[in-house]
Amino acid sequence: MLYWQLFTEFFKTGLFAIGGGLATLPFLYDIADKYPWFDRTMLTDMVAISESTPGPLGVNMATYAGFSAAGVLGSLLATFGLVLPSLVIIIIVAHYLKQFNHNKFVQAGFYGLRPAVTALIAAAGFEVLKVALFHMDIYQITHKIIDLLDFKAIILFGLLLFATNKFKKHPIIYIAMAAIIGIVFQF
Amino acid sequence: MKQLLDLFIAFFRIGILTFGGGYAMLPMLQAEVVQKHHWATEEELMDYFAVGQCTPGVIAVNTATFVGYYQKGVLGAIVATAGVITPSFFIIIIIAAFIQNFAHLPVVQHAFAGIRVAVAVLIINAITKLWRNSIKDKIGVAIFLIALCVAILLPISPVYIVITALTTGIIVKKARRLI
Structure with missing residues (x-):
């Protein structure tokens, strides 16, 4: 019964959360209110953990809730439940997209869509930039521009921007370097 | 079989390096899917992202399903999807089982403050690349x-x-x- 509930609740989340990432959050709040698997505070912690570990919030939360409710099997079922709807839907969409790829309406649609998706990614990049380079929290208390800037981060940002464009190494190298620099220089 | 394994490993690597969810995986996708394996062009990758935006589910998973399906059909879709979620699955189980207050450890906070800067740089590079291809x-x-x-x-x-x-x-x- 518990296994079935875990599966169906996260199946529903996977089916209705459109737009990725934080879109799962309202559904997860709903689960927190209905079941004893996790509460709202744990959910807030999980947002922080998801931001500092690899992987999407929805998947992380399903794994976490499943594990705390019913061990490894529970986490497997909850994660599987979350992923299943999109797996099926995307396979169907991918199948038809291939057939209609040369359709003029589909091509015209994508002509309009590509700049918009670039914009959506740029907007997400803007959010990341804000969190990575500025001390929004300190600024809101002191209201001094000098407190807004995170100088260590901005210097690292400049160096990495130069390095990535000059050396074209795999992203993993820059992520690892930034983690070490962050620990050594106490970011 | 070799190609299925390639799909799993590539998406496992993408999954393990996607810090900060969804769009943060774009630089990794460009490196693994477009440049290394030539499974898709930049434009196709964008189209998958666009479709992923208006279908249910997590963008990272949707894109993995897309690429996997086009390479190896339904089995490829399942393998790529499994690859992208496996790293976070194990990481979260370890955190849930052993580490309380993981996110509050100072060493973790410092490391991730640094990683966020790298992610910002990588996303900006990804966006300039997309700009050239899409506009x-x-x-x-x-x-x-x-x-x-x-x-x-x-x-x-x-x-x-x-x-x-x-x-x-x-x-x-x-x-x-x-x-």
Whole structure:
């Protein structure tokens, strides 16, 4: 019964959360209110953990809730439940997209869509930039521009921007370097 | 079999390095899917992202399913999806089982403050690459600017932005009598 509930609740989340990432959050709040698997505070912690570990919030939360409710099997079922709807839907969409790829309406649609998706990614990049380079929290208390800037981060940002464009190494190298620099220089 | 294994490993690597969710995986996808394995072009990758925006589920998973399906059918879709979620599955189980207050450890906070800077740089590079591939004319620039302002300033679901842009594309081509 518990296994079935875990599966169906996260199946529903996977089916209705459109737009990725934080879109799962309202559904997860709903689960927190209905079941004893996790509460709202744990959910807030999980947002922080998801931001500092690899992987999407929805998947992380399903794994976490499943594990705390019913061990490894529970986490497997909850994660599987979350992923299943999109797996099926995307396979169907991918199948038809291939057939209609040369359709003029589909091509015209994508002509309009590509700049918009670039914009959506740029907007997400803007959010990341804000969190990575500025001390929004300190600024809101002191209201001094000098407190807004995170100088260590901005210097690292400049160096990495130069390095990535000059050396074209795999992203993993820059992520690892930034983690070490962050620990050594106490970011 | 070799290709299935390649799919799993590539998406496992993408999954393990996607810090900060969804869009943060784009630089990794470009490196693994476009440059290393040539499973998709930059444009195709964007189209998968666009479709992922207006279908249910997590973008990272949706894109993995897409690429996997086109390479190896349904089995490929399942293998790529499994690859992208396996790292976070194990990491979260370890955190849930052993580490209380993981996110509050100072060493973790310092490391991730550094990683966020790297992610910001990688995303900016990814966006300049996308810009070159996706924006070909003035109408493209206009759609980009409007969508960017709406996405930053208004708290609306990206689904509406995607649908509006799609309709605009069709109307523009229709007006130019290209359809």
